[in-house]
Amino acid sequence: MKGLKIKKLSKAMNGLKIVEQVTANFLPGRITALIGPNGAGKTTLFHLITSELKVDKGEIVYGDETITNLPPYLVARKGVGRLFQDIRVFGNMTAFENVATACYGPCFETPWFPFFNLKRMKSINNDIRERAFHWLNFVDLAEKKDHPAASLSYGQQKLLAIARLLAGGFSLLLLDEPTAGLNPVMIKNVLRLLEKIITEDRSKTVILVEHNMGVVNEVADWVYFMNEGRIAFFGRTDHVLGDKEVREIYLGL
Amino acid sequence: MNYVLHLLIMIGIYLILSYGLNLVVGFGGLLSLCHAVFYGIGAYTGTLLMIKAGLPFLPAIFLGMVITGLFALIVGLPALRFRGDSFVLVTLGFQMIVFTILYNWIDLTRGPYGIPGIPRPVIAGVEVTELYQYFILVSLFLVVIVAILFVVCRSPFGLALKALRDDEMAAEGLGKSPVHLFLYAFVISGMVASLAGGLYATYVTYIDPTSFTLDESIFLLAILLVGGTGNMIGPLVGTVFMILLPEALRFLGLPDTVAPNVRQMIYGLTLITLMFLRPQGIAGEFKLR
Numbered sequence: 001m002k003g004l005k006i007k008k009l010s011k012a013m014n015g016l017k018i019v020e021q022v023t024a025n026f027l028p029g030r031i032t033a034l035i036g037p038n039g040a041g042k043t044t045l046f047h048l049i050t051s052e053l054k055v056d057k058g059e060i061v062y063g064d065e066t067i068t069n070l071p072p073y074l075v076a077r078k079g080v081g082r083l084f085q086d087i088r089v090f091g092n093m094t095a096f097e098n099v100a101t102a103c104y105g106p107c108f109e110t111p112w113f114p115f116f117n118l119k120r121m122k123s124i125n126n127d128i129r130e131r132a133f134h135w136l137n138f139v140d141l142a143e144k145k146d147h148p149a150a151s152l153s154y155g156q157q158k159l160l161a162i163a164r165l166l167a168g169g170f171s172l173l174l175l176d177e178p179t180a181g182l183n184p185v186m187i188k189n190v191l192r193l194l195e196k197i198i199t200e201d202r203s204k205t206v207i208l209v210e211h212n213m214g215v216v217n218e219v220a221d222w223v224y225f226m227n228e229g230r231i232a233f234f235g236r237t238d239h240v241l242g243d244k245e246v247r248e249i250y251l252g253l
Numbered sequence: 254m255n256y257v258l259h260l261l262i263m264i265g266i267y268l269i270l271s272y273g274l275n276l277v278v279g280f281g282g283l284l285s286l287c288h289a290v291f292y293g294i295g296a297y298t299g300t301l302l303m304i305k306a307g308l309p310f311l312p313a314i315f316l317g318m319v320i321t322g323l324f325a326l327i328v329g330l331p332a333l334r335f336r337g338d339s340f341v342l343v344t345l346g347f348q349m350i351v352f353t354i355l356y357n358w359i360d361l362t363r364g365p366y367g368i369p370g371i372p373r374p375v376i377a378g379v380e381v382t383e384l385y386q387y388f389i390l391v392s393l394f395l396v397v398i399v400a401i402l403f404v405v406c407r408s409p410f411g412l413a414l415k416a417l418r419d420d421e422m423a424a425e426g427l428g429k430s431p432v433h434l435f436l437y438a439f440v441i442s443g444m445v446a447s448l449a450g451g452l453y454a455t456y457v458t459y460i461d462p463t464s465f466t467l468d469e470s471i472f473l474l475a476i477l478l479v480g481g482t483g484n485m486i487g488p489l490v491g492t493v494f495m496i497l498l499p500e501a502l503r504f505l506g507l508p509d510t511v512a513p514n515v516r517q518m519i520y521g522l523t524l525i526t527l528m529f530l531r532p533q534g535i536a537g538e539f540k541l542r
């Protein structure tokens with residue numbers, strides 16, 4: 001069971017403090033929401049966790065390992081997976097290939113691997129195919145398997161990215177607005193997915209960045225409220241969403 | 254008949270080159286402008302290992318591939334720190350440096366005088382001299398190389414490479430290492446080009462640096478852009494098209510005085526038209542940025 005600890009994390013860009021002294025704790029087995037107005041620094045915080053951006057100050061600890069400023073692919077190999085706000089499916093690859101490539105670990109991905117594992121190749125490929133279809137079915141995209149990802153609709157691409165993420169077997173999921181731009185039916189599906197993820201595997205840690213408070217209310221146990229690069233508030237979901245300050249700054253109530 | 258065999262041999266050699274380059278350009282999405290460098294180094298190392306070290310054909314070719322592979326590693330390490338236009342420019346820089354070395358290191362390469370009298374390949378006691386024999390030799394190598402590249406491209410490695418090509422950030426987020434995967438592709442592609450160089454040198458029995466210029470690198474890239482990249486058909490279509498088109502233009506019956514220039518212009522015009530009609534290449538699946 002690995003949790004994520006963020007300690008006094010700071011990041012400035014062009015002299016602007018985008019993330020400032022953020023300290024937060026994300027526990028396994030639950031969905032923790034990270035909310036805040038546009039430009040609060042939520043996506044930047046994700047960029048820092050996955051080393052897409054370099055940390056100025058502070059520390060990120062996952063489990064008992066420090067992952068601060070580790071190259072992004074190594075952070076991923078520690079079990080940190082991410083759903084991007086701008087989705088980022090592999091557009092020229094089929095839906096199936098998008099998910100399949102997430103199933104392979106690095107030891108399969110040397111050019112010489114197939115030549116030294118001629119006999120095993122068939123069973124490996126079958127195994128991967130099975131797993132890829134499992135996740136495609138999970139998001140209800142099995143009949144789109146041979147379509148290039150770029151040809152799918154926005155909502156389908158989002159679901160595909162979710163399937164790809166789940167196929168990667170990550171233990172920490174950073175979800176950047178998984179329901180944004182989806183219709184209500186799709187949102188219901190994603191909600192069901194989120195609940196399924198966390199109930200099926202209690203060792204997973206989920207951080208959910210979300211503007212839809214209905215979604216946050218429904219699935220998140222705890223909420224961090226971020227504003228102007230700082231954590232302004234933390235608490236149980238009903239508590240934070242009911243707070244007068246949060247309602248004023250963010251919800252405009 | 255000899256003319257046809259000669260064209261087939263040249264198509265075979267260029268197929269080996271373009272399939273190798275396809276790994277970097279089509280699967281990796283990186284426009285490399287120094288492929289002729291690896292072709293040239295393969296030709297020179299193969300030749301020198303045969304002439305100066307007295308190695309037989311096959312060991313010379315294979316050792317040449319290893320040396321070229323190491324060289325590709327040296328080029329790739331700095332070049333692959335860059336993407337997009339910067340990568341193109343860095344590979345262009347290496348193209349110019351290596352050409353200059355080949356041209357001026359007279360003691361080793363004889364520079365502009367070239368190396369004549371390169372021995373024909375001897376395989377299992379048979380000297381390959383006739384055109385048809387050469388055609389068989391090139392075809393054999395081509396089949397082996399294409400088979401290997403076919404397996405490599407369809408392997409998890411090939412898939413990961415395509416993922417990096419389509420979205421590097423997302424692929425890295427799945428644990429794919431850009432440095433390692435691109436470097437593998439770059440080195441393999443260089444080694445394959447080296448083999449083509451060895452075949453070319455022993456086929457024409459004379460090499461000089463002018464066969465391995467920037468023009469040649471651009472030509473190889475053009476083959477892929479015309480044929481289409483990222484699959485196994487594109488390089489075939491592109492190579493056949495780009496080699497046969499200038500030959501076909503010879504039969505237009507143009508007056509001798511203007512023929513070469515007009516042919517060049519028609520050649521260029523055809524490429525431009527093609528890019529308008531099919532920007533992803535004749536058999537391509539996607540358009541390179």
Ligand SMILES: Nc1ncnc2c1ncn2[C@@H]1O[C@H](COP(=O)(O)OP(=O)(O)OP(=O)(O)O)[C@@H](O)[C@H]1O
Pocket residue numbers: 013014016018036037038039040041042043044045085
């Ligand atoms: N490369 C950059 N250079 C300078 N400022 C940047 C850069 N990238 C983002 N910012 C700024 O950092 C701030 C935080 O951006 P971020 O994307 O993290 O916000 P967010 O909380 O994810 O917002 P949203 O809810 O709209 O997605 C914004 O004010 C943005 O303009």
Ligand SMILES: [Mg+2]
Pocket residue numbers: 042043044085176
């Ligand atoms: Mg954001």
